[in-house]
Amino acid sequence: MVESLFSGEFLALSGAAVAALAGIGSAIGVGVAGEAAAGVVSEDPNKFGQVLLLQALPGTQGIYGLLIAFLVMVKVGLLGGNGMIDLTMIQGAGIFAAAVPIGLVGIFSGIAQGKAAAAGIMLVGKKPSELAKGMLFAAMVETYAVLALLVSFLMLNSIQV
Amino acid sequence: MAVVEMRKLTVIGLNSGRTPFIHELMHLGVVEINSQEGVVNDEEWMPDIFRTSNSADVSRLEADIARVSTAIEAINRFDTQKKPLFQVREELVRKEFTEHMDRTKTETEMNVDAAVMSYKQITDGQNEVNRLKGIIAGLKPWESLDLPLQMKETEFSAVILGTVSSKTKFEDLLQRVLEKAPSAVVQQVSADVQQIYISIICLKEEREQVNEALREFAFNPISFAEQKGTPKEALKQYEIEIEEIQEKILANTRILSDLSAAKKNIEYLYDSLNMRRDRAKIVGDMLSTEMVFYFDGWMPKNAQAEVEELLNRFEFYYRITEPEVDEEIPVCLHNGGFSTPFEAVTHMYSLPSRNDIDPTKFLAPFYFIFFGMMLSDAAYGIIIAVGCWILLKKFKLEGMTYRMIKMFFYCGISTFMWGALFGGWFGDFFTVAAKTLFDTDFVIKPIWFDPLTEPMKLLIFSLILGAIHLFVGMGLQAYMSIRDGRPLDALFDIGLWYLLLIGLVLYGLGGSVGAAMVTVGKGMSIVGAVGILLTGGRNKKGIFGKITGGLGSLYGITGYLSDVLSYSRLLALGLATGVVAKVINTLGSLAGGGIKGAIVLLIAFVFGTIFNIAINALGAFVHSCRLQYVEFFGKFYTGGGRPFAPFERKTKYIKILKEEKNHG
Numbered sequence: 001m002v003e004s005l006f007s008g009e010f011l012a013l014s015g016a017a018v019a020a021l022a023g024i025g026s027a028i029g030v031g032v033a034g035e036a037a038a039g040v041v042s043e044d045p046n047k048f049g050q051v052l053l054l055q056a057l058p059g060t061q062g063i064y065g066l067l068i069a070f071l072v073m074v075k076v077g078l079l080g081g082n083g084m085i086d087l088t089m090i091q092g093a094g095i096f097a098a099a100v101p102i103g104l105v106g107i108f109s110g111i112a113q114g115k116a117a118a119a120g121i122m123l124v125g126k127k128p129s130e131l132a133k134g135m136l137f138a139a140m141v142e143t144y145a146v147l148a149l150l151v152s153f154l155m156l157n158s159i160q161v
Numbered sequence: 162m163a164v165v166e167m168r169k170l171t172v173i174g175l176n177s178g179r180t181p182f183i184h185e186l187m188h189l190g191v192v193e194i195n196s197q198e199g200v201v202n203d204e205e206w207m208p209d210i211f212r213t214s215n216s217a218d219v220s221r222l223e224a225d226i227a228r229v230s231t232a233i234e235a236i237n238r239f240d241t242q243k244k245p246l247f248q249v250r251e252e253l254v255r256k257e258f259t260e261h262m263d264r265t266k267t268e269t270e271m272n273v274d275a276a277v278m279s280y281k282q283i284t285d286g287q288n289e290v291n292r293l294k295g296i297i298a299g300l301k302p303w304e305s306l307d308l309p310l311q312m313k314e315t316e317f318s319a320v321i322l323g324t325v326s327s328k329t330k331f332e333d334l335l336q337r338v339l340e341k342a343p344s345a346v347v348q349q350v351s352a353d354v355q356q357i358y359i360s361i362i363c364l365k366e367e368r369e370q371v372n373e374a375l376r377e378f379a380f381n382p383i384s385f386a387e388q389k390g391t392p393k394e395a396l397k398q399y400e401i402e403i404e405e406i407q408e409k410i411l412a413n414t415r416i417l418s419d420l421s422a423a424k425k426n427i428e429y430l431y432d433s434l435n436m437r438r439d440r441a442k443i444v445g446d447m448l449s450t451e452m453v454f455y456f457d458g459w460m461p462k463n464a465q466a467e468v469e470e471l472l473n474r475f476e477f478y479y480r481i482t483e484p485e486v487d488e489e490i491p492v493c494l495h496n497g498g499f500s501t502p503f504e505a506v507t508h509m510y511s512l513p514s515r516n517d518i519d520p521t522k523f524l525a526p527f528y529f530i531f532f533g534m535m536l537s538d539a540a541y542g543i544i545i546a547v548g549c550w551i552l553l554k555k556f557k558l559e560g561m562t563y564r565m566i567k568m569f570f571y572c573g574i575s576t577f578m579w580g581a582l583f584g585g586w587f588g589d590f591f592t593v594a595a596k597t598l599f600d601t602d603f604v605i606k607p608i609w610f611d612p613l614t615e616p617m618k619l620l621i622f623s624l625i626l627g628a629i630h631l632f633v634g635m636g637l638q639a640y641m642s643i644r645d646g647r648p649l650d651a652l653f654d655i656g657l658w659y660l661l662l663i664g665l666v667l668y669g670l671g672g673s674v675g676a677a678m679v680t681v682g683k684g685m686s687i688v689g690a691v692g693i694l695l696t697g698g699r700n701k702k703g704i705f706g707k708i709t710g711g712l713g714s715l716y717g718i719t720g721y722l723s724d725v726l727s728y729s730r731l732l733a734l735g736l737a738t739g740v741v742a743k744v745i746n747t748l749g750s751l752a753g754g755g756i757k758g759a760i761v762l763l764i765a766f767v768f769g770t771i772f773n774i775a776i777n778a779l780g781a782f783v784h785s786c787r788l789q790y791v792e793f794f795g796k797f798y799t800g801g802g803r804p805f806a807p808f809e810r811k812t813k814y815i816k817i818l819k820e821e822k823n824h825g
Contacts, residue, residue: 053779056776056779057779057783059776060737060776060780063741064737066741066744067736067737067740067741070740070743070744070747071740074747079747132509132510133509135783135786136783136786136787136790136791138783139783139784139786139787140787140791142783142784143727143730146729146730146733146734146784147726147729147730147733149733149736149737150620150730150732150733153733153736154616154617154620157616
């Protein structure tokens with residue numbers, strides 16, 4: 001029983017799961033931004049489109065997580081027709097490690113980006129012409145999610161199975 | 162020059178010619194008038210020079226504008242026609258417009274009144290309906306009571322109506338009341354989740370006892386003094402009233418939707434009033450004496466001829482001068498051809514200040530490349546480019562909207578090119594579709610290479626692009642230093658860094674080309690680093706300051722490292738588009754082949770593609786901007802210029818063409 005927890009296959013799948021956890025950050029971030037957006041729209045319904053753009057920004061972490069999870073699943077043959085391939089424990093652990101950056105960074109950067117996006121939404125509420133700046137503030141946070149995605153991707157890509 | 166050269170204009174004219182002159186000046190629309198508020202502070206001059214504020218005229222026109230805009234809003238709300246995606250101004254020549262206004266003005270005024278009136282009746286009606294509905298909700302529980310509501314007592318008996326909480330047991334209450342006042346008749350009229358509605362009739366002399374008993378149950382008396390008749394009758398009456406009001410609302414709605422035919426004229430009136438308001442307002446920015454008026458302002462150099470012609474025609478005194486060195490000049494960008502739409506990117510950041518150069522021309526090609534790389538799907542690129550092209554053809558867009566759409570059109574083309582280079586056509590849709598539906602292998606080969614299999618190659622390419630981008634930015638800083646007569650700054654702050662950075666790259670990577678490269682690189686980096694160490698603190702005072710200054714600037718190398726690494730997002734976002742597309746296609750293929758499989762694949766494909774384009778185009782847009790604003794602008798650009806705001810027709814619905822050809 002315990003051995004199965006350390007089998008390559010299980011570790012690899014855990015990796016996919018960890019990567020997908022980045023969605024937690026996005027969910028919280030988009031939620032926080034959404035609350036702010038609803039507030040602004042209650043004052044001026046015409047700003048709906050603008051604030052929706054800002055609300056969407058913290059959503060990318062979840063997509064990056066999905067992306068790595070998907071690549072893990074493709075790598076271990078889960079999505080092909082032929083079933084999962086056999087993995088050694090080292091390989092599985094490697095895949096797991098590769099998924100950790102985007103999983104962890106995704107959670108925290110998603111939350112932080114959500115707060116920045118919410119502040120950007122407030123900015124648009126007061127000064128609609130400054131939409132681009134509001135978006136930029138949120139995008140500054142996203143940089144670190146992008147870097148984590150890159151690290152995860154490059155690690156995953158270099159693991160031979 | 163990409164920043165339009167400005168000239169300062171000073172004018173003194175006769176008051177008699179002011180009104181027609183302001184008309185003509187607005188028609189030209191090329192002169193920005195400075196406010197003269199607080200200019201004349203000299204006690205001696207104050208009594209003779211004044212600003213005619215025209216505020217009575219202005220506020221009268223403002224009120225008119227507010228009324229007309231209410232009318233337009235009201236008509237729009239009940240206009241059943243589909244609204245276009247972009248609002249486009251209708252083009253007219255000046256004579257047509259004035260004639261049209263003369264012909265339709267009276268009728269339009271009447272239509273505006275009608276629209277405002279109807280709108281008011283609709284909103285009043287809706288408020289009234291809400292009020293009545295509130296009353297009805299209050300009466301509903303009493304519906305089964307067959308006493309007239311206003312009746313409080315008869316000759317011998319008293320009527321008490323009220324509620325208790327639904328938690329109260331009615332039996333207890335009944336018992337308690339009867340104990341105290343045996344004559345009372347207690348009835349439960351109705352009950353809902355919160356309350357029990359009770360009516361009590363008792364002898365007048367027992368009223369106090371009843372009240373006493375009721376108090377124990379937290380009884381809440383209710384009075385319907387204003388109502389007439391039994392609850393049933395009152396409810397019926399109110400419902401009839403509501404129906405009447407609803408009919409009135411409907412009639413007014415019809416009036417408004419009929420007025421939508423006259424909407425165009427009302428919009429014309431709106432613009433006409435706006436122009437009149439602006440003309441009245443601008444007088445407040447001028448100085449006057451009894452006979453003459455004075456103003457100064459800015460105009461683009463290339464508009465000088467037509468402004469002079471106008472001033473000569475009115476025989477006004479004027480002077481046109483070059484701006485002084487430390488004067489703040491309003492900024493207007495003018496870039497030709499390909500760069501024009503990218504002015505939107507510069508605008509979103511901040512316009513160049515007096516000392517800046519217009520960055521548009523330099524950021525345009527990089528923006529084009531970066532956006533394409535981050536989206537990098539040939540099919541998406543085609544969709545975006547064609548979509549924007551249709552918008553550009555179908556609507557006569559102006560200003561920033563035009564620039565944005567045109568910019569995305571170019572970015573679509575770039576996306577297409579990069580997509581073709583990297584082999585992305587809806588991700589791997591055609592491969593998946595061929596495999597799932599026809600069981601054949603079909604691959605669109607990338608023209609260059611597939612980033613998914615060779616990510617390191619693209620990462621290095623991205624970083625090289627980034628380095629070029631940064632070097633261009635630094636070069637612009639060097640240019641500005643030399644232009645301002647500080648060539649040493651250019652040499653020390655930029656030249657040495659070029660030496661060090663290129664040297665480091667050669668030292669690190671030149672080995673694959675030849676051993677000599679490494680030696681050269683080593684030498685260059687050492688010279689560069691030592692130079693920076695020595696010159697970095699040259700403006701600081703004292704030995705200590707100079708040493709720390711030098712060390713501080715050499716430490717700046719970490720900044721360059723993080724700047725270059727920031728361009729790795731070009732790879733990451735490009736991969737994101739490709740892999741998300743792949744996820745969609747794989748999901749679609751899970752249902753297998755056959756008709757059912759094809760339908761599932763198609764549905765997943767359509768929704769997935771829309772989602773992917775939306776989310777990743779947003780990402781590409783934001784991150785391309787970021788690379789420009791943070792990495793590129795950080796090297797040379799400060800911004801903070803004030804946009805040129807000429808005195809012109811600020812119309813929303815119409816665009817009055819200049820009869821003769823004028824400057825762009």
